[in-house]
Amino acid sequence: MMENRILGAFYGQALGDAMGMPSELWPRSRVKAHFGWIDRFLPGPAENNAACYFDRARFTDDTSMALALADAIIEHDGKINPDTIGQHILRWAEGFDAFNKNVLGPTSKIALRAIKEGTPVSELENNGVTNGAAMRASPLGCLLPTHSLDAFIDEVAAASSPTHKSDLAIAGAVVIAWAVSRAIEGTSWKTICDELPAVARHAQERKVTTFNASLGARIELALNVARTARGTESGTETVYQLIGTGTSTIESVAAAVAMVELAGTDANRCAILCANLGGDTDTIGAMATAICGALNGVESIDPALKAELDDVNQLDFTRYSRIFMGYRKLREAKDAGQ
Secondary structure, three states, X not given: OHHHHHHHHXXXXXXXXXXXXXXXXXXXXXXXXXHOOOOOOOOOOOOOOOOOOOOOOOOOHHHHHHHHHHHHHHHOOOOOOHHHHHHHHHHHHHHOOHHHOOOOOHHHHHHHHHHHOOOOHHHOOOOOOEOOOHHHOHHHHHHOXXXXXXXXXXXXXXHHOOOOOOHHHHHHHHHHHHHHHHHHOOOOHHHHHHHHHHHHHHHHXXXXXXXXXXXXXXXXXXXXXXXXXXXXXXXXXXXXXXXXOOOEHHXXXXXXXXHHHHOOOOHHHHHHHHHOOOEOHHHHHHHHHHHHHHHHOHHHOOHHHHXXXXXXXXXXXXXXXXXXXXXXXXXXXXXXXX
């Protein structure tokens, strides 16, 4: 069952990313005017300078970087090595020509250029507050048990450090990874929601590096918006207008939590709602739908959508779920023995 949830997280990440790709970084009004309603995989429109590189059902940098992180973890037999993670992300970026395309966030671009020049991750500044760490965090949720919050934060911070070291960016990655991990452990969404604001606050205040509003408070606001919405249209509109759906961690991570709630944890519905949201649709979709997939397992994902993802991207996600299940068992056994 746990391995099915891990597989659900990987597929959920890809599903939300690929569904949200065509509308990414467009205002909500333009998404509505151009698409009407997105309810299936579509190719990136030529006029969208972030999505134009991607065909139908193709996932973007969000999932590519999540898999680069997963591959780096596999290279070190389940351990987190920041320099190796940086090299894997750089390898993907160069292979995709990401430096010359509008797909890398500003924080990641600066960090990866420094890594390319040979700067060790430990010497990088990386104090940006964009969502590049959170968008790739779902494999960390698959890997890390929630035995100790402080230890969990330390591991997520290390994995985030090749591109993001700020308090807010780490807190956002912790929130997504923690939600995925707790879901994989069989915890209910209601319980996870109760935990997330405090988890976010603790992670953000552990080592303060920026002057940002509280992610924990924004998550509480986002959940309240979702729970008091009079239907999904007014709910998504309020998320867009009040919580925000931009590339900053404080907006997009809180919005992702709200979308899981609005979708009733249904991965397929969540991917569609995120695609129509406006703003950073692919990233919010990737984060939110990864959580939904972890909550309900791979069986909850529409078989037709899953088959389309497999056909287009030609990836064996079951290899990741099998390997990460093994790593997780070893970590759980180690935690139990301490």
